[in-house]
Structure formats: structure tokens, C-alpha cells
Amino acid sequence: MAATLTLQSLPDQLHEVLTDTDVYMYADSPPHVTVKLEEGKRYNCCEGDIRSYIDISNNTMFPSVKKEVDEDLLSWTFRHPEHWTTQEVLDWIYWVADYQNMDCTRLKGEAFQNITGVQLCHMTLEDFTIRDPEFGTCLFEMFKNMSRDVKFIEPPPSESIYPDYHNYSEGHLEEKVYNEQSTDSDVASDVEKPERYRYPSVDSDVFSEDENSSCVPDDTLVKLSRKKSLKSSKSACDDCGTSDEPKKTNRGRKLGQASKGNHLWEFIRDLLKDTKFNPHLLRWEDKETGVFRFVQSEAVAQMWGRKKNNPGMTYEKLSRAMRFCRSAGYFAEVPKNGKFPKKLCFRFGKKATGWND
DNA sequence: GGGAGGTTTCCTGATT
């Protein structure tokens, strides 16, 4: 990423330690500045309350940013696009869609769901339009304009609310970002990655000093991509290890994936009541009878996963949970009268409350 | 510690 300002515009104390090529990104008049140096070193001018890497609150690109947006959905503002996770790419897509008043029922957001920030930075206009013929051009221009015009303020490492585990697990994380914290042994192999690359746990007790209990299983990070191969290799797995031992599976919720009072039907209800997500991600088919439909099923699943500290969530799993909720009475069968789509449609049940306020 | 409730994960088979 090219520097946008000259060294002369930086504070005096930086002149002794920086050259023009050292400057990574810099805001015009920030109260606090962190400048990224080559090889990932950082120079902190001063510490302070830097909230955002991409300052969307005060620039010409996004003059009317909605302050009320859930901060979780703005984690992409905390880092340079090169370091966005796949989820943050999606968050940005939907943020732009909202900002541009795009018809999200036609937006092909799911076509971007496996794109990392690094990949996004290297995508051409054609790449965008292939994924979304209707809005690809607009998304491309918004991204390029943002990359060119937006002010960047890189926060201290501790400001990152979501480590780049997505990128890391997919092999796209640029290790140099963390070089100032890492030793060679830290990055020696995939299985030895330190905890900081992973999602923070809801329950900090999860990260005790007991290695056996403190780690989110590494395979959690790659389950999505392994899913199909696991399906086809079940018999092969059965062959390995001793058949007499009880088979240790990866089933069930993982440590830190607590409900914390956030039930699935409540999450769905709240999305439907929020105009930021309804009708963009899911929408009412018939509010009177409580029938709704997923518009961006994978996006909703990923949001649910983030809420539950479970990055491996998919619509397949979400829908299974929905069916369980249906059997529990929170959701109900959708009337099969031809009025509603047969897919992606659900209906609130007797035990669900507050959806029709 | 045990049970209930609520998922999460994996899976097979059916349907669209």
C-alpha cells in the first residue's frame, strides 16, 4: 500500500526515525498516530484512544456514516483492508450496500464470502463484476476510492477486536504484522500459532495456562474447508487409531461458545426488527403469521457465529439449530399453502415472543 | 454432581 503523505507532514519526532518509504498510512491531523514501519515494526508517537484504522466518521467518502451501527460489524474499520478477515470483507460489503441503499435482495454478497482482505485488494473490476454483475462495479469503485482516499490510522495491536485468524487459517495472513510480538518459534508451524491469532473467548477462563483446555481446537479453524473431505473420508478416519477406544469427535459446542442468554430465536427476532438487517439479510414473508425468510443465509449464519464466538458457523448448522428450535416450539412449520417459498423460510412459534411488536 | 435446555457438529437421505 502506497503512502499518501510525505514525511514532512509527519510530526517532528518521526523525522529522525522514518524515511518516506517507511510511512505506511497516516492521517492528516490525528491526535494519536501509530505508523507502521517496514517489517511490521511499529512506532507509537503516543498512546491514546484511536478507535479506527479507517476513519469512516470524518472523510468525504462516507459523509453520513451511521454511528449506531453495531461495532462488531465495523471491525473492518480497525485495520487496513489488506488485513481484513473474510468476515470483515462481508461486513464491508453489507456496509456499502446499506450506505448505497443497494437492494440487498439482489446483492450477491455471498459471492464474496470466502474473500480475504488481501484477495480483495488484488481483485480487478472484472473480478468484482463476475461475483456481482449488478453491484460489482459500484463495490469495486467504492473499494478503490476508499483505498485511495480514506484516512488510515493504525491502532495499537491491542485495539484489534478480532485477530486475523481467518486470514491466518487460510494462509493469507501477513505474518509481518505480528512480527514485533513473535519469535521465529512462534511461527514455525501452523499448529504452534499463539492464542492471539484466534477469536477472543467470551469466557476468559477458557484461556488458562492448561494447554489442553485453553485452546480452541486448531481444527475448528479449518473445519469449513475440510468438511467435504471429512465426509468422504469417514471410513479412512475410522481406520486410524485403535478401534476399541471411544472415538473422540469434534462434535458439540466448543469452549467459550456460551449461550449467555442469547438464544437463536431471539437473535433472529432482533435481526428482523432491525432495519439494518431486514430486509437485507432476512425479511418478513408474512409478519402477521410470523413467517420470515433468509435473504443472505450464510451472512446471517456468520453473524450468529460471531455472536456465539463460533467462526465455523454455517447456514447448514444454523438451519439445524433452527429445526431444533422448531421442535422446541420457538419456531413452527411454515404453512404449505404455496404462499411461501419452500426454501429458507421459517416461522415463529408459540414460545417465541416479541417478534410482532 | 446431575439434569434440563439449548445448541453445535456430523451425518445420511430426500427434495428442490
Place this chain on the structure above:
DNA sequence: GAATCAGGAAACCTCC
């Protein structure tokens, strides 16, 4: 053939 639906089974978490 892919996506989705349906549901069994097992695991595991939180809460009481």
C-alpha cells in the same frame, strides 16, 4: 449437481 431440508445421534455448554 448443488443447495437446501429433515432429522438422528452425540457432544458439550450454561444454568439451576
